Amino acid sequence: MAVEWKPGREALFTVSGNEFPMPEAKILLMEYQYGMEKEYSQSGASEFWKQKTQSGETFEEYLKNQYVLDELIFLKTLNLLWEEKKPAEFSPEAEKAAADAGKAYYLQMTGPEKEMSGASEEDAVNLMRQYRKAELMQEALTAHMNQEVSQEEARVISISHILLRADPGDQAGREIARGVAERLLEQIRGGEDFDSLAAQYNQDSRTRYVIARGETEEAFEKMAFSLESGEVGEAVETENGFEIIKVLNSYEEALTASNREKIREARVRSAWQEECREYLKDKSVAVNTSSWENAQLQESQERSEKRFFEVYRTYFPES
Incomplete structure (x- = not known):
């Protein structure tokens, strides 16, 4: 339950009175800012942060409130859970690694x-320590999980398609699209080149896609994943109209392996986040909204060579 912030506290938020220091929050705000700018190739472009997202907030507001703040509340919660549950000792070796990494x-x-950021070396060290405890707590909370993801569930395929567009409510238009699709299928079955017909008739801006399960409409997915490499399926009715699918590769090995890990990580993350939400149900969370609104993004081009998480992984490699 969120409660009103009491002025004069040098923290971003509290969870039942346990503070998360503002300087540490600003370090991570800066780090996530750099990461987002790099992803969107907008380094140093202040105008980028003023642009609006689909929800109507600016990218800066999204970064600070829907991304960084949420992540830091999870970080603090995991550390509180660590202190409460004590799943293991924080070893002298881990303490030294956190100190060395922060320095x-x-x-x-x-x-x-x-x-x-207004941060000191002590803030950097404490942040490294918190991340390590949070990581260990995540592992403890999800140790009981079956983390296996089947190859079939993670399978990624590459396809080519021909879309004949028709609006959902346009019955006459959809009947025309269906007729064109059936005629094209006859031509394909008769030996005409799929790609040539796609170049003529496809009403999508793209012909080829790489897809995983859950990324397309159910009917489209069911047809696409039932086909072997080189096969062309029956015309499928979707929200966009009628589509003819040809599978180019029914098993993209490298992409499937990557997707398998992505699914596993998402499941693990969802599991420990649910534990955190459960823990927070009866806790009061107060956010220093006025100070957070005034926190400035780092616009200077004079940026450090190594990022926080890069340094963290140097001292705490993934297992």
Whole structure:
């Protein structure tokens, strides 16, 4: 339950009185900002952050409130769960690694980064320690899970398709699209080249796609994943009209392996997040909204060479 913030506290939020320091929050705000800019090739472009998302908020508001703040509340919750459940001891080796990692990160921060965050070396060390405890707590919370993902569930395929568009409510238009699709299928069955017909008739901006389960309409997915490489299926009615699918490769090996790990990670993340939400049900969470709204993004081009999570993984490699 969110409660009103009491002014004068140098923290981003509290969970039942347990604070998350503002300087540590600003370090992570800066790090997530850099990551988002890199992903969208918008490094240093302040106008990017003023653009609106589909929900109507700016990208800066989305970054701060729907991404960073949520992540930090989960981070704090995992650390509170660690202290409460004590699944293991935080070893002297882990403590030393956190201290070394925090120091290494802080020493290579630029002047503008230190000024923006207001962080000290102690803040950087504490942040490294919190992330390690959170990671260990995640493992403890999900150790009982069956984390296996079947090859079939994760399978990724490549396809080519021909879309004959028709609006859902346009019955006459859909009958015409159905007729064209059936005629094209006859031509394909008779030996005409699929790609040539797609170049003529496809009403999608693209002909070829790589898809996994859950990414297309149910009817489309059912047909596509029932076909072997080189096979062409019957015309499928979808929201967009009628579609003819040809499977180019019914098993993209490298992409399937990558998707398998992606599904596994998503399941694990969902599991420990649910544990966190359950823990927070009877806790009061107060957010220092006014100070967070005033927190500035780091616009300087003078940025440190190594990012926080890159340094973290140097000292705490993935198992």
